Amino acid sequence: MLKIIRLACACLFMLWLPALQAADSGWLQNPANDHAKVRLRADTSQPGETRLLLSVELQKGWKTYWRSPGEGGIAPAIVWQGNPPPATWHWPTPQRFEVAGISTQGYHDRVTLPIVMSGQVSGPLAGTLTLSTCSNVCILTDYPFSLDLTTPNDPQFNHDFAQAMGQVPIAAGVAESVEAGYRNGELQISAQRAAGWQQPALFFDTLADADLGKPQVETDGAQLLARVPVSDGWGDAAPDLRGKTLTLVIDDGGMAQQITLPIGDPLAAPAGAAFPLWQAVLMALAGGLILNLMPCVLPVLGIKLGSILQVERRDRRSVRLQFLASSLGIVASFMALALLMTLLRLGNHALGWGIQFQNPWFIGFMVLVTLLFSANLFGLFHLRLSSDLNTSLATHNGHGLSGHFWQGAFATLLATPCSAPFLGTAVAFALAASLPVLWGMFIALGIGMSLPWLLIAAWPSLALRLPRPGRWMNTVKLAMGLLMLASSLWLLSLLSNHIGVQATLWLGALALLALLLAVWRQQGARLATKLAAGTLVLAGVALLAGSLTAGLWRQPLQDRVQWQPLSEQAITEALAQHKRVFVDVTADWCVTCKANKFNVLLRDDVQRALSADDVVALRGDWSRPSADISAFLQKRGSVAVPFNQIYGPGSPDGEVLSPLLIRDAVLQTLSHAKGTEQ
Numbered sequence: 001m002l003k004i005i006r007l008a009c010a011c012l013f014m015l016w017l018p019a020l021q022a023a024d025s026g027w028l029q030n031p032a033n034d035h036a037k038v039r040l041r042a043d044t045s046q047p048g049e050t051r052l053l054l055s056v057e058l059q060k061g062w063k064t065y066w067r068s069p070g071e072g073g074i075a076p077a078i079v080w081q082g083n084p085p086p087a088t089w090h091w092p093t094p095q096r097f098e099v100a101g102i103s104t105q106g107y108h109d110r111v112t113l114p115i116v117m118s119g120q121v122s123g124p125l126a127g128t129l130t131l132s133t134c135s136n137v138c139i140l141t142d143y144p145f146s147l148d149l150t151t152p153n154d155p156q157f158n159h160d161f162a163q164a165m166g167q168v169p170i171a172a173g174v175a176e177s178v179e180a181g182y183r184n185g186e187l188q189i190s191a192q193r194a195a196g197w198q199q200p201a202l203f204f205d206t207l208a209d210a211d212l213g214k215p216q217v218e219t220d221g222a223q224l225l226a227r228v229p230v231s232d233g234w235g236d237a238a239p240d241l242r243g244k245t246l247t248l249v250i251d252d253g254g255m256a257q258q259i260t261l262p263i264g265d266p267l268a269a270p271a272g273a274a275f276p277l278w279q280a281v282l283m284a285l286a287g288g289l290i291l292n293l294m295p296c297v298l299p300v301l302g303i304k305l306g307s308i309l310q311v312e313r314r315d316r317r318s319v320r321l322q323f324l325a326s327s328l329g330i331v332a333s334f335m336a337l338a339l340l341m342t343l344l345r346l347g348n349h350a351l352g353w354g355i356q357f358q359n360p361w362f363i364g365f366m367v368l369v370t371l372l373f374s375a376n377l378f379g380l381f382h383l384r385l386s387s388d389l390n391t392s393l394a395t396h397n398g399h400g401l402s403g404h405f406w407q408g409a410f411a412t413l414l415a416t417p418c419s420a421p422f423l424g425t426a427v428a429f430a431l432a433a434s435l436p437v438l439w440g441m442f443i444a445l446g447i448g449m450s451l452p453w454l455l456i457a458a459w460p461s462l463a464l465r466l467p468r469p470g471r472w473m474n475t476v477k478l479a480m481g482l483l484m485l486a487s488s489l490w491l492l493s494l495l496s497n498h499i500g501v502q503a504t505l506w507l508g509a510l511a512l513l514a515l516l517l518a519v520w521r522q523q524g525a526r527l528a529t530k531l532a533a534g535t536l537v538l539a540g541v542a543l544l545a546g547s548l549t550a551g552l553w554r555q556p557l558q559d560r561v562q563w564q565p566l567s568e569q570a571i572t573e574a575l576a577q578h579k580r581v582f583v584d585v586t587a588d589w590c591v592t593c594k595a596n597k598f599n600v601l602l603r604d605d606v607q608r609a610l611s612a613d614d615v616v617a618l619r620g621d622w623s624r625p626s627a628d629i630s631a632f633l634q635k636r637g638s639v640a641v642p643f644n645q646i647y648g649p650g651s652p653d654g655e656v657l658s659p660l661l662i663r664d665a666v667l668q669t670l671s672h673a674k675g676t677e678q
Helices: 002-016 155-165 277-291 298-309 316-346 360-377 387-393 401-415 423-432 435-458 472-493 501-523 525-548 568-576 591-601 604-610 627-635 663-672
Strands: 028-030 033-043 050-058 063-070 077-080 087-089 095-099 102-108 110-117 124-134 138-148 177-183 186-192 200-204 216-220 223-231 245-252 255-262 580-586 615-621 643-648 651-656
Touching (some): 033 124, 033 138, 177 255, 186 627, 223 627, 360 401, 360 501, 401 435, 651 663
Antiparallel strands (some): 050 110, 095 102, 245 255
16 A cells, blocks of 8 residues: 555656646747747657647737837747748737737737647757837846757646647638739728628738828628728828739637638729719719809800800800710710829829829919910910811801810819819719729719700700890900909919919919010000009909908908828827817818818807817828828718818717818817717
8 A cells, every 4th residue: 555655656746847848938038028928848659740839928908019019119029040841930819909009919918829849859049039028118038948848748738738739720711702902192991791790800011111001991781891091101192012922811709711812903992882883873873063152163164154254146056065065075074084093003103183283284284274364364365277177167256066065175174173072072982982983983973064055955045044144245255254363373372382382473473464565465555554543443442441441350250270280190199188179171272171261160150160279180281292181081981172071089980071171060069070979
């Protein structure tokens, strides 16, 4: 009996001895970092390979990183001693962390990483683990270790290794099909899952020279669409990712799949994303129709009515053909815009409504065209066609169908600085869709803008009821010419962002002087003197009226809001401080932006609301090309300005306002953004 007891004690003693356990470093800690501890274990029971388990335990509020940390951080790494076989790391599905607008991928609490070496290692396996851990601060810590691989294998290791491998994404089983596309500053991921999506999350491996931000994920049944902002990390334009290979992990409800696929051209918008195609077409028709009410188009509408009034012989056929020609000019111009957007997309440039006004050469061309229209209305010259073309087009005094066509085209060009309700949504849908859908949407916009012109083409009697031409038409032509001249001077003012204020003033003065001299030469000194005197009198009256009524308008038009530069980080920091955020993206060439500013944003009550202690006002200027602002708008599904959005404790996801701001709506949305906590 004594012999049996001694044998049992000896066995227990042998099992207790650390020398007889599997290779295990035990929990390692570094005095410089008491927020984390690590443990390494090794096993050589499988022929032809050496397996390791790296376990990390973190205190609450601390995290470490995945193999691709995201926009910040460093992945765990081991520098081995000697020349052990190559090691393959297997990474469990990570989580996403947001800190100060920076998106990272990693782990918190506890994680175990399986590592497999292709070959068995005899003797000690030593090295140094470098681990990055972050909370409010980040600490980079080294953990030297040495594992004795001559010790017996631990049966528990197989169970722990299998459990850790069960957290590693599988090669298939989550998504049936996945596609990736890229357009300027945005990576697009489309995935199909027959069982539908519950709580999907996406994680991306690092791409050379590119930072991938937090994806915006939309699901509709079996369809998933993710939009990922892309930057180069240095504030410059994002690189073109087309043709590169992307590795990502898609997780949904605890199941994760790792996928590697090429990045192609921009993906077509899925039929169920945001709203169906037929709704987008209706929005395009409505947005194009409302453009006719914008101040940008009024000068051309005046020219159009003037051209009808000046025709001595007006009949249904001629009126119908004229308005059909103008409608054709509008649709053709929208097709030209679609071609421009197609070329910009293929060239990986920014897309947006009215972005051509960011180009000084285009602005200069529009200044020249509007000046020529003004000179024509002032009677300085008449556009005449060749006799053959006159005959074929049935012209009268040089006014043929081609002139009406170009009037429609000109109306479209002048409409692009304006943004109307439904317009931005329709254009954003078009630019995110396939090229055929993009063209179809722009044609729908053209048809929508043409509807009033088509209405008169269908019922010419509406135009025939206008009064007959007479001497009073000279006054109408002069008024239309002054209106067009005002448009030309406004366009000229946009060049100040590119050539400076002084150069712009000199150009404006020279243009007015040249126009005055042309009137003097063509119409005589008397009319030129009258025009110059009238201009001076009007300017003097305006200045006098302004000075006498300054008490009524000076205070409301004084911008007392402390505007700060727009950035995602500024929004994140303000929300972290439980503040409200008012976002205003504007441009000097945007007429609707000017209307919002003077009609709403500069009003006393709105100024007081935006100057409150808990409100952060952020403004982005899109007058000139900006990759950051383009990415900001695209992330929110917008491609046009004005763009206004309000964040706050009560609106953490942000509420987008109508392109045409309404004062009461702005104040109510700001109040709602406070939430329940005051």
